[in-house]
Amino acid sequence: MKDSQGTSGLILNEPLLWEKGKPGRHGFSFPRRDVEINELNENLIGEGPDFPDLSEVDVVRHYTRLSQWNFGADTGMYPLGSCTMKYNPKTNEKQANLPGFAKAHPFLSSGLSQGVLKLMFDLKGFLSEITGMDAVTLQPAAGAHGEFAGMLLIHAFHKSKGMKRTKIIIPDTAHGTNPASASLCGFRSIPLKSNEDGILSPEAVSEIMDAETAGIMVTNPNTLGLFEDNIREVTDIVHKRGGLVYCDGANMNAVMGIVDMGEIGIDVLHLNLHKTFSTPHGGGGPGSGPVCVGKHLEPFLPIPRVVQTNGKYSLSEDFPDSIGKIHAFYGNVGVMIKAYSYILSMGPENLKKASQLAVLNANYIKEKLKKIFHLPHDKPCMHECVFSDKFQKNNKITTHDMVKRLMDYGFHPPTIYFPLVVNGAMMIEPTETESKEDIDFFIEALAAIADEAQNNPDRVRNAPQKCKVRRLDETAAARRPCLSG
Amino acid sequence: MKEISELKLPENVKYTEDHEWVRPADGKARIGISDYAQDQLGDIVYVELPDIGSTFKKGEAFGTVESVKAVSDLYMPVGGEILSTNTALEESPEWVNGEPYDEGWMIEIKLAAVTEPDSLMSRDAYIELLKG
Numbered sequence: 001m002k003d004s005q006g007t008s009g010l011i012l013n014e015p016l017l018w019e020k021g022k023p024g025r026h027g028f029s030f031p032r033r034d035v036e037i038n039e040l041n042e043n044l045i046g047e048g049p050d051f052p053d054l055s056e057v058d059v060v061r062h063y064t065r066l067s068q069w070n071f072g073a074d075t076g077m078y079p080l081g082s083c084t085m086k087y088n089p090k091t092n093e094k095q096a097n098l099p100g101f102a103k104a105h106p107f108l109s110s111g112l113s114q115g116v117l118k119l120m121f122d123l124k125g126f127l128s129e130i131t132g133m134d135a136v137t138l139q140p141a142a143g144a145h146g147e148f149a150g151m152l153l154i155h156a157f158h159k160s161k162g163m164k165r166t167k168i169i170i171p172d173t174a175h176g177t178n179p180a181s182a183s184l185c186g187f188r189s190i191p192l193k194s195n196e197d198g199i200l201s202p203e204a205v206s207e208i209m210d211a212e213t214a215g216i217m218v219t220n221p222n223t224l225g226l227f228e229d230n231i232r233e234v235t236d237i238v239h240k241r242g243g244l245v246y247c248d249g250a251n252m253n254a255v256m257g258i259v260d261m262g263e264i265g266i267d268v269l270h271l272n273l274h275k276t277f278s279t280p281h282g283g284g285g286p287g288s289g290p291v292c293v294g295k296h297l298e299p300f301l302p303i304p305r306v307v308q309t310n311g312k313y314s315l316s317e318d319f320p321d322s323i324g325k326i327h328a329f330y331g332n333v334g335v336m337i338k339a340y341s342y343i344l345s346m347g348p349e350n351l352k353k354a355s356q357l358a359v360l361n362a363n364y365i366k367e368k369l370k371k372i373f374h375l376p377h378d379k380p381c382m383h384e385c386v387f388s389d390k391f392q393k394n395n396k397i398t399t400h401d402m403v404k405r406l407m408d409y410g411f412h413p414p415t416i417y418f419p420l421v422v423n424g425a426m427m428i429e430p431t432e433t434e435s436k437e438d439i440d441f442f443i444e445a446l447a448a449i450a451d452e453a454q455n456n457p458d459r460v461r462n463a464p465q466k467c468k469v470r471r472l473d474e475t476a477a478a479r480r481p482c483l484s485g
Numbered sequence: 486m487k488e489i490s491e492l493k494l495p496e497n498v499k500y501t502e503d504h505e506w507v508r509p510a511d512g513k514a515r516i517g518i519s520d521y522a523q524d525q526l527g528d529i530v531y532v533e534l535p536d537i538g539s540t541f542k543k544g545e546a547f548g549t550v551e552s553v554k555a556v557s558d559l560y561m562p563v564g565g566e567i568l569s570t571n572t573a574l575e576e577s578p579e580w581v582n583g584e585p586y587d588e589g590w591m592i593e594i595k596l597a598a599v600t601e602p603d604s605l606m607s608r609d610a611y612i613e614l615l616k617g
Contacts, residue, residue: 393486396486400554417554418555420557474528474553475528475530475553478528478551478553479528479530479578479579
């Protein structure tokens with residue numbers, strides 16, 4: 001292979017801000033006083049906060065250095081499974097920075113906010129069209145918040161029918177936040193094992209779907225990167241027995257414009273705009289987790305809602321069955337603008353093509369590496385593929401060791417030890433962002449690491465060598481976390 | 486990770502397929518996870534145990550164990566009422582790694598049926614299970 005991307009270039013250390021600066025140093029000067037001196041009310045006098053005294057250059061260098069320790073999709077390939085770390089086109093930022101959007105304020109009257117309200121109204125329509133669902137709320141701030149809102153909607157639906165249902169079925173291939181969201185809403189999670197093909201069997205669902213069960217939370221495609229082939233039968237069983245079907249749409253990047261979620265029997269679906277629709281992710285900014293529902297759940301959606309009357313847009317709270325407000329104001333509007341920009345830049349055909357390429361890329365990696373790494377489910381995958389460390393364990397090399405070594409080659413590690421149903425899982429999601437050359441380079445790097453695991457295992461065990469820091473003490477960090485500066 | 490021959494697998498406990506162990510005595514029993522389980526999980530950072538006085542059936546989840554890799558449920562090897570829990574694990578979860586059968590015990594129960602542990606696996610049967 002060509003030279004590794006990783007080098008041991010000069011990276012500067014940087015202390016905490018509290019360890020920098022000197023008393024009296026500052027970053028700006030007050031303007032000359034142009035009013036009379038007025039004594040401060042004594043009740044307002046007290047000790048100031050414990051902030052260090054710093055100059056402007058102290059602060060700029062501090063944050064620039066920290067940013068240089070970082071690795072993001074703008075730096076290189078970031079194949080973190082189930083996170084869809086695709087590249088975020090810069091045009092999204094440009095649109096969100098237009099003064100009409102950037103300077104909008106939630107306290108402005110709707111008459112002065114027609115542009116942003118129209119954008120939100122139209123975005124709901126686009127998301128409906130892309131998913132095949134009837135109605136949308138943009139309020140939830142992230143995926144798990146969307147799941148929680150979805151659970152509240154399901155609860156509200158059953159309550160309106162005079163039913164009390166307390167259980168939710170959660171397959172072992174669902175996202176880890178699903179049972180947490182269900183519990184937070186007061187439901188009891190009933191775990192369900194997937195079958196030997198890594199998907200749900202309708203018989204297993206049928207066995208536990210009873211009159212006390214409010215519904216099922218499926219992740220589709222699931223966390224093994226597999227499409228739930230039996231989804232139609234599963235949703236039929238759940239519906240026949242009075243339940244509803246929640247779909248975790250975090251993996252929507254595999255099926256945009258391809259699967260009609262309403263058609264396959266989904267009642268509630270959340271989307272992650274910060275995954276599928278290319279808005280910044282993780283430390284890069286706030287998220288957004290819109291929830292899409294079928295017609296029968298629309299009355300319960302959160303308020304306020306953007307409505308249109310005679311070509312004018314306004315916010316309405318006049319929905320008596322609503323579950324209420326779930327976010328201050330209307331959610332993270334800046335994120336919505338970026339997703340709207342992405343959807344319009346791509347258009348329907350290219351959104352579909354993005355999904356097709358994401359799936360093709362994952363299958364290419366799966367086929368190229370399946371002889372080198374154990375592949376628990378050898379069948380076509382969706383946008384991500386899951387290997388394990390079964391072959392490398394013979395040399396006492398674990399998934400953890402190999403992904404640390406991958407950093408030396410200049411790649412962000414994939415998701416590891418998840419899903420739990422695969423021992424030593426390594427979950428790779430390349431997304432549509434990467435070119436064939438970059439994917440080949442990634443494959444070569446992983447193949448080289450498998451070779452090292454065989455012939456030079458200590459090199460893998462002692463990785464990373466080229467990162468700013470070596471292996472961190474994850475155990476001490478979890479057992480004795482230091483949470484203050 | 487340990488080879489099967491390196492695992493501590495005492496004779497005086499019974500084992501389950503979910504890798505818990507039970508040590509019965511006088512109608513009561515102590516319960517924890519096996520050396521194999523702790524080795525697979527990696528460094529344990531948190532153990533969540535049930536309230537004293539609560540009752541669980543065989544197979545029900547009585548708590549969770551969190552390692553640097555994952556969070557896993559703990560399942561009752563046999564049914565019974567919780568008499569005490571190892572509160573020392575709150576401060577020192579590492580005992581589950583170091584001494585899984587002694588200082589790393591998790592709960593003590595009053596057995597719902599005194600003979601229930603007899604149906605679980607002996608050391609030899611458990612080794613066979615681990616060999617697959």
